[in-house]
Amino acid sequence: MKVDISFEAKSSSNYSVFIDSDKSLIFSGKVAIVTNPKVAGLHLKSLLEKLTSDELYIITIPDGEFYKNQESLDLILENLFNHKFNRGSTLIAFGGGVIGDMTGFAASLYQRGIDFVQIPTTLLSQVDASVGGKTGINNKFGKNLIGAFRQPQAVYIETEYLKTLPSREFGAGVAEIVKMAVTFDKDFFEWLENADLRSIEDLQLAIKKSVETKAWVVAQDEKEKGLRAVLNYGHTFAHVVENLTNYKRYLHGEAVSIGICMANDLAVRLDLLSTSQSQRVKDILVRYDLPTTFEITDVEAFYDHFSLDKKADDSKIKFILAKGLGDHQMRDDIDKEIVLSTLKEYSV
Ligand SMILES: NC(=O)c1ccc[n+]([C@@H]2O[C@H](COP(=O)([O-])OP(=O)(O)OC[C@H]3O[C@@H](n4cnc5c(N)ncnc54)[C@H](O)[C@@H]3O)[C@@H](O)[C@H]2O)c1
Ligand SMILES: [Zn+2]
Incomplete structure (x- = not known):
């Protein structure tokens, strides 16, 4: 291939x-x-x-x-x-x-x-x-x-x-595959729901689809001036989770899995995604033993971490959200209160 x-x-x-x-x-x-x-x-x-x-x-x-x-x-x-x-x-x-x-x-x-x-x-x-x-x-x-x-x-x-790859490392890769399917390709997502990535044929196809998706995105926006940022779906939340756990508890892809679930909960609140669509994404992540939740002890502190992201170019926090399955929306205008209500779902 x-x-x-x-x-x-x-x-x-x-x-x-x-x-x-x-x-x-x-x-x-x-x-x-x-x-x-x-x-x-x-x-x-x-x-x-x-x-x-x-x-x-x-x-x-x-x-x-x-x-x-x-x-x-x-x-x-x-x-x-x-x-x-x-x-x-x-x-x-x-x-x-x-x-x-x-x-x-x-x-x-x-x-x-x-x-x-x-x-x-x-x-x-x-x-x-x-x-x-x-x-x-x-x-x-x-x-x-x-x-x-x-x-x-x-x-x-x-x-x-x-x-020879440990299974957690394998799961971490699956999270990035799910990321590409949810944000860019409905058919790929539906295929993933029924696929078994532990079988070689399905794995090869998933790799091919992911590479094609990434290639298509990068060809349009090599230097991440716009569309390429969509590949950060789940990552705004994931980076905070990684940071709060000192990069020790989760592999990057595992944190992305949690971040995808959080971003989807926010998308549900904004009526961009239905509860059942959000559940379908979670079902795939769970099948590959990926974590889908994280206990937030202080939602305000979690929120403040968004703007500590060293790459944030201004005070606006950019969220990449799923718009249905297979499409995305980039938003930097979301009310803090809506984000906090989403985070509260994870608070202990
Ligand atoms: N350039 C990009 O666009 C881009 C995108 C995503 C991530 N990254 C970067 O990639 C890095 C994470 O990559 P990763 O998840 O591959 O981590 P990694 O390179 O640390 O590999 C994970 C672990 O698996 C081991 N390993 C590698 N191949 C193996 C194999 N076949 N069998 C058994 N063990 C094996 C490694 O030695 C390591 O211990 C981060 O630094 C991240 O910033 C870059
Ligand atoms: Zn990543």
């Missing part, structure tokens, strides 16, 4: 996403695979069996979001200098979204930009992070605040890698 991503104005940025194509990967010039010890231990051997290059290096970064930082970026760049990488060299990101974002950013910086390829190994990175060209690292001011838009040369998705 293949999905083509095209930015009409800049054909040099066009690329393809291959899904279970089991292609041989042939590169000329120097290549470095950036990965972490866990992914390398599980899957590097099988990747190397299908990869050919003139000169190959492996750069290993410790596992975890904590290491998506300047130090790891420097480590990647220093390796490239030490091995005299040049403009014709290629970086391969082999891991989840952490590795993908960091490798893409390193590729955008080294000698003002070299080629890079994404080989995502988590469901979340296969359906979301590896496509669309957002790259970056975290710093003490927040997540992903340093980075660049840099599209990869290609994305190679192999569902085979997901066989």
